[in-house]
Amino acid sequence: MVKSFNNEVKLVDSDFLDVVEYFFNEVEKVNYKKDDKDIINAIDRLTPEIIETNQKVKLSDEEKNIISILRRAVITYAENLERVDLPISEVDFDNAFPNMLAKRFLNREELKMDVREIACWASAYRRNEGRSVVLRARIGQKCDFRGTLKKSINKLEALIGLRSGGLPEPYRKKIYEDKVDISVAMRDILYTFFKENSKAYSFHICLWNIFMGCISHLKMPNTLKTLSVLESFYVLFTDLQTTLNTICEHTNSISLAHSHEHRNRKRKNPEQAGEKGGSFGNPSQSPASKKGRKYEDH
Structure with a gap:
C-alpha cells in the first residue's frame, strides 16, 4: 500500500503545446516596454494572427482558443496587480490571483x-x-x-x-x-x-x-x-x-x-438480494431509547 502510494500519488504529465511557448515568447518581448500601461495594451493586442506572423506558424482553432484564454488571464492578472494596495486580505488576494487563475x-x-x-x-x-x-x-x-x-x-x-x-x-x-x-x-x-x-x-x-x-x-x-x-x-x-x-x-x-x-x-446468495447497502447507503440504526440517553451540548 505504501509502495503504491509512492508510485501513484503524483501529477500526471500533460502534453506541452508549442502554442503556449509562442504566446509567452511574445509576452517576454512586450516586457521590455517601460510603461506599465503600454505593457497591458501590448499584451491585449497579441491576437492569434499576430502570433502566427511573428512566430511564422499556422495555428489550429484549438491553439487559437488557448491563446485567447492565456491572453485574458494574463491581462486580468496584470490589471489586478496594478490595483493591489497592501495590506490585502486573504479573500481579496485569492480572488484576484490564485482563484482567478484556477477558474481561467x-x-x-x-x-x-x-x-x-x-x-x-x-x-x-x-x-x-x-x-x-x-x-x-x-x-x-x-x-x-x-x-x-x-x-x-x-x-x-x-x-x-x-x-x-x-x-x-x-x-x-x-x-x-x-x-x-x-x-x-x-x-x-x-x-x-x-x-x-x-x-x-x-x-x-x-x-x-x-x-x-x-x-x-x-x-x-x-x-x-x-x-x-x-x-x-x-x-x-x-x-x-x-x-x-x-x-x-x-x-x-x-x-x-x-x-x-x-x-x-x-x-x-439469492436470499440476500433484498438487502440494502453499498451505493444506496446503509440503513441507519434505530435511535437509542430516550431513557438514559445522554445529549451532547450544543
Whole structure:
C-alpha cells in the first residue's frame, strides 16, 4: 500500500503545446516596454494572427482558443496587480490571483469550482455520522477553494485548497494548522468515498486530493515585467486537469466494481438480494431509547 502510494500519488504529465511557448515568447518581448500601461495594451493586442506572423506558424482553432484564454488571464492578472494596495486580505488576494487563475485554466465543464469560506461536504458528512438528530449539525472542514468532479458518479471533491492569510504573510502556526486541516479533509473524502463503495474490493491508491499548496513552490509575478512567469502556472494547471480526469475515470471504475459486487452477491446468495447497502447507503440504526440517553451540548 505504501509502495503504491509512492508510485501513484503524483501529477500526471500533460502534453506541452508549442502554442503556449509562442504566446509567452511574445509576452517576454512586450516586457521590455517601460510603461506599465503600454505593457497591458501590448499584451491585449497579441491576437492569434499576430502570433502566427511573428512566430511564422499556422495555428489550429484549438491553439487559437488557448491563446485567447492565456491572453485574458494574463491581462486580468496584470490589471489586478496594478490595483493591489497592501495590506490585502486573504479573500481579496485569492480572488484576484490564485482563484482567478484556477477558474481561467481549469475546465469548467469537468470541474465545479467554489471559492471563499466553504465547507468540505465529505467532512461534514463524517462529523455528523451517528450524531443525535436533536443536535445541531456540525459544519465540515473549512477550505478556501473546492473543485468537485461533475462527471464522477460520487461527485468527488477532488480538489480542495487553503490559503494561509493574505499579505503580509501570516504567522507560522497558521500555516501549520492549515496543513493539518487539509489532511483531515483529505481523510474524510477518502472515508466517505470508500464507505459508499464498500463492496469494491480492488483498492488502488490514486491522487484523490490535490490542494492549492502545489503552487506554493512557484513564484507569482509581482510586477508587470515578470508576467511571463505565468507560463509555469499554466503548465501546472494543465497537469492538474489531466490528473483530475484520471481521478474521475478511476472513481467511476471503482463505483462500477462496487455495482458488480451487488450483482455477484445476488447470483450467489439469492436470499440476500433484498438487502440494502453499498451505493444506496446503509440503513441507519434505530435511535437509542430516550431513557438514559445522554445529549451532547450544543
